[in-house]
Amino acid sequence: MSLNNASQDLADFIQASPTPFHAAQSLAERLRAAGYQQLDERDEWVLDDDGRYFVLRNQSSLIAFSLGQLETLQSAGLRMIGAHTDSPCLRVKPQPERNRHGLWQLGVEVYGGALLAPWFDRDLSLAGRVTCRDGSGQLHNLLIDFKRPIAIIPSLAIHLNRDVNSGFAVNAQTDLPPVLAHSIEPGRDLRALLASEVTTQYPEREPMQVLDYELSFYDTQPPAVLGLDNDFLAAARLDNLLSCHAGLTALLNSDADQACLLVCTDHEEVGSSSACGADGPFLEDVLKRLLPDEIERIRAIQRSVLVSADNAHAIHPNYADRHDGNHGPQLNAGPVIKINSNQRYATTSETAALFRHLCQQVDVPVQSFVVRSDMGCGSTIGPITSSRLGVRTVDIGAPTFAMHSIRELAGCRDVEYLITVLTAFCNCSEV
Known part of the structure; x- marks a missing residue:
């Protein structure tokens, strides 16, 4: 090769x-x-x-x-x-839904020893495993991947944090929940969203109820060979x-x-x-x-x-x-x-x-x-x-x-x- x-x-x-x-x-x-x-x-x-x-x-x-x-x-x-x-990544919590100031967010848990600062202002998607139940009561483990950008963790403007370039300690509980949508639509539910995505990604299967999941946010920017002489791979x-x-x-x-x-x-x-x-x-x-x-x-x-x-x-x-x-x-x-x-x-x-x-x-x-x-x-x-x-x-x-x-x-x-x-x-x- x-x-x-x-x-x-x-x-x-x-x-x-x-x-x-x-x-x-x-x-x-x-x-x-x-x-x-x-x-x-x-x-x-x-x-x-x-x-x-x-x-x-x-x-x-x-x-x-x-x-x-x-x-x-x-x-x-x-x-x-x-x-x-x-x-290392950001994993979605079991009951993650947050409706704050007109925006719908998901609570996340830091998995592993992640460098947290680079997660801000990235086009994020969501992927992982969902465990579903079909109409007959059978359980199924299915992999899903939204692929498209559906979330972002916006930085706080420097005007509101003048000392940010002198050092910024990221609070994993309060600073990291990504923004996914306006919360105008009442009662948004992650499991319902996942069930809809399962139907989209597995059209041959009957509609199923999502019981649980292991989901991670990830950056949608694809890998790239870069450098003047194409020396490096960023991913x-x-x-x-x-x-x-x-x-x-x-x-x-x-x-x-x-x-x-x-x-x-x-x-x-x-x-x-x-x-x-x-x-x-x-x-x-x-x-x-x-x-x-x-x-x-x-x-x-x-x-x-x-x-x-x-x-x-x-x-x-x-x-x-x-x-x-x-x-x-x-x-x-x-x-x-x-x-x-x-x-x-x-x-x-x-x-x-x-x-x-x-x-x-x-x-x-x-x-x-x-x-x-x-x-x-x-x-x-x-x-x-x-x-x-x-x-x-x-x-x-x-x-x-x-x-x-x-x-x-x-x-x-x-x-x-x-x-x-x-x-x-x-x-x-x-x-």
């Missing part, structure tokens, strides 16, 4: 994935198109050598795997790539759909000789502690079904390696002092190995060396990141998965600016670099 094609394909993936539910659906659609067979955790699994499969949990987390030959799985283990489907949810896309592309590009697995889980931005998160049993449950014998499973895991892929902080030219002087990754200079002696990242010297070796083999530049010693360090699914499974792990990621903003920035060359090295990892028979 060429540089331009890689960035455009990532942009298309992001545009189709405004929520974790849509991201998992996008992954599943691409896997089906490549011949992967969907499994159901409630069924008995009969897996073939050379089989290619995927399984969804909660419609927001996905595991896909290509088995290769059974003896290869047992003798060489799995090449695993981990990422997450969720991103929402680069953290961490960039890694989901790179892992999926690597899996599909691999030669399928080596057993490979892609795990993309929800709820990383809020700690991963859920039935479908990295701190839940999803991956372990799947591995138990791939390798039912406990001893053989332990042996295979000890021959395996996990690449935990999650974006890294590139050195910002206006804030270079926020980085350690010797560890300032640059955009378009290759994937970043993330290291923390306090185990916020799971990288070891062994796994870092393996990743560097792979990068050298495919002529991909590689960088390192260590947080300043006087600053706190974020974390990833790497330490969680490594500690639950006992699998060797390296934490890496594409360098980005504005992480957790409504619009983030990455280097176009880094998209291709990450796909290239992850494909080499999937094809690596000895680690």
